[in-house]
Amino acid sequence: MITRHLDDLLGVRTLVLRLVHADEAVIGRGGRVVYHVQALDEPRPGVLDTSPLPEWESLVAPNPLRSTWAEVDGPSRIIEWAGGILGARDAVQVKTWNLSCLIRFPGAWAKATPRFCGVDADIIQHVHRYDATLAPAVLGQSPDDRWSLLAHAPGIDCWEPDQATVDSVVSRWVTAQAALAAEAGELATPSVLPHDLAAGIARLLPRVDLDADELAALDRLIAGLPDVIDELDAAGLPITLVHGDFHPGNWRSDGTNRTIVDWADAFVGHPAIDIKRLQDFLPEDRRDHPAEVWSRAWQREVPGSEPLRALRPMSVLSPLTYALTYQRFLDNIEPDERVYHADDPAFCLRAALQAWQAVRIDARGWGS
Numbered sequence: 001m002i003t004r005h006l007d008d009l010l011g012v013r014t015l016v017l018r019l020v021h022a023d024e025a026v027i028g029r030g031g032r033v034v035y036h037v038q039a040l041d042e043p044r045p046g047v048l049d050t051s052p053l054p055e056w057e058s059l060v061a062p063n064p065l066r067s068t069w070a071e072v073d074g075p076s077r078i079i080e081w082a083g084g085i086l087g088a089r090d091a092v093q094v095k096t097w098n099l100s101c102l103i104r105f106p107g108a109w110a111k112a113t114p115r116f117c118g119v120d121a122d123i124i125q126h127v128h129r130y131d132a133t134l135a136p137a138v139l140g141q142s143p144d145d146r147w148s149l150l151a152h153a154p155g156i157d158c159w160e161p162d163q164a165t166v167d168s169v170v171s172r173w174v175t176a177q178a179a180l181a182a183e184a185g186e187l188a189t190p191s192v193l194p195h196d197l198a199a200g201i202a203r204l205l206p207r208v209d210l211d212a213d214e215l216a217a218l219d220r221l222i223a224g225l226p227d228v229i230d231e232l233d234a235a236g237l238p239i240t241l242v243h244g245d246f247h248p249g250n251w252r253s254d255g256t257n258r259t260i261v262d263w264a265d266a267f268v269g270h271p272a273i274d275i276k277r278l279q280d281f282l283p284e285d286r287r288d289h290p291a292e293v294w295s296r297a298w299q300r301e302v303p304g305s306e307p308l309r310a311l312r313p314m315s316v317l318s319p320l321t322y323a324l325t326y327q328r329f330l331d332n333i334e335p336d337e338r339v340y341h342a343d344d345p346a347f348c349l350r351a352a353l354q355a356w357q358a359v360r361i362d363a364r365g366w367g368s
Contacts, residue, residue: 121148155254
């Protein structure tokens with residue numbers, strides 16, 4: 001909408017490069033923002049204030065953490081690359097922020113990701129070896145640039161998935177995860193393993209704005225993690241590829257074809273993270289069915305496993321995992337764009353504390 005308005009106002013095509021300022025008086029995703037925008041031709045005379053901005057030099061100064069698409073001509077390079085594969089097609093910039101640049105073409109999408117995230121096309125190609133319909137077709141990729149060109153996934157985003165969609169997506173993803181477990185160590189994605197959480201959280205705590213009581217409670221949680229992880233391990237599930245953001249808004253369905261999109265947050269970890277992510281996005285009265293589908297699927301793939309046993313410990317371990325994930329984002333994006341995630345590590349740590357307290361009561365002594 002921003003570029004559409006600017007295109008009409010300026011009489012030329014524009015592309016958003018990056019966020020340079022968000023009103024600090026507004027918490028969360030809202031308020032007044034300032035973007036760095038590139039006009040692809042000379043704007044219509046008389047519509048822009050041409051007075052030099054006093055902060056212009058600092059605004060355009062290089063930053064080592066700046067994403068490739070946030071540089072001048074960055075989105076244009078992606079469009080040109082995709083056009084070399086697709087041929088001449090109209091391109092519409094849909095989203096540009098600290099984790100991706102997304103450009104829509106008729107029948108296809110180009111996506112750029114930062115160097116600390118996965119490359120959608122690369123991850124999808126691994127998934128396709130076990131289910132060619134679970135993710136969009138790969139039309140092209142540039143690994144060095146971390147660009148993916150993917151076929152359009154038909155249908156709508158499944159924010160309110162019906163039972164058939166849950167059954168299809170969850171069971172098929174479990175089947176692929178079970179197969180991918182054998183090659184988890186070879187995947188070009190980050191690893192966030194349960195047994196590494198204690199050390200990672202201990203390093204994170206001095207960097208997060210928490211009060212003394214919260215820090216003391218988190219120290220006790222860290223000391224109790226071995227018991228929680230032992231319970232997770234007792235479920236008998238393998239370490240494998242995790243989608244990382246397995247909420248239904250990242251599913252697409254036309255009623256017949258059902259695909260998972262947005263694979264750049266994928267990492268190697270425990271598969272219960274994905275079902276926990278899904279449950280967190282559903283109303284409480286709709287969370288049991290996906291868990292049952294997920295459990296039956298894993299029992300088929302790993303006979304003798306007890307998948308549901310993983311859910312209670314994962315209620316603690318999942319927010320800890322995401323606390324580290326969000327901090328990794330913050331450490332690798334330039335300061336102007338950290339506003340999106342600045343509060344997320346602390347939020348996740350507080351969620352882990354709440355879950356741990358519930359688990360300790362329910363399990364009669366975990367982490368005591």
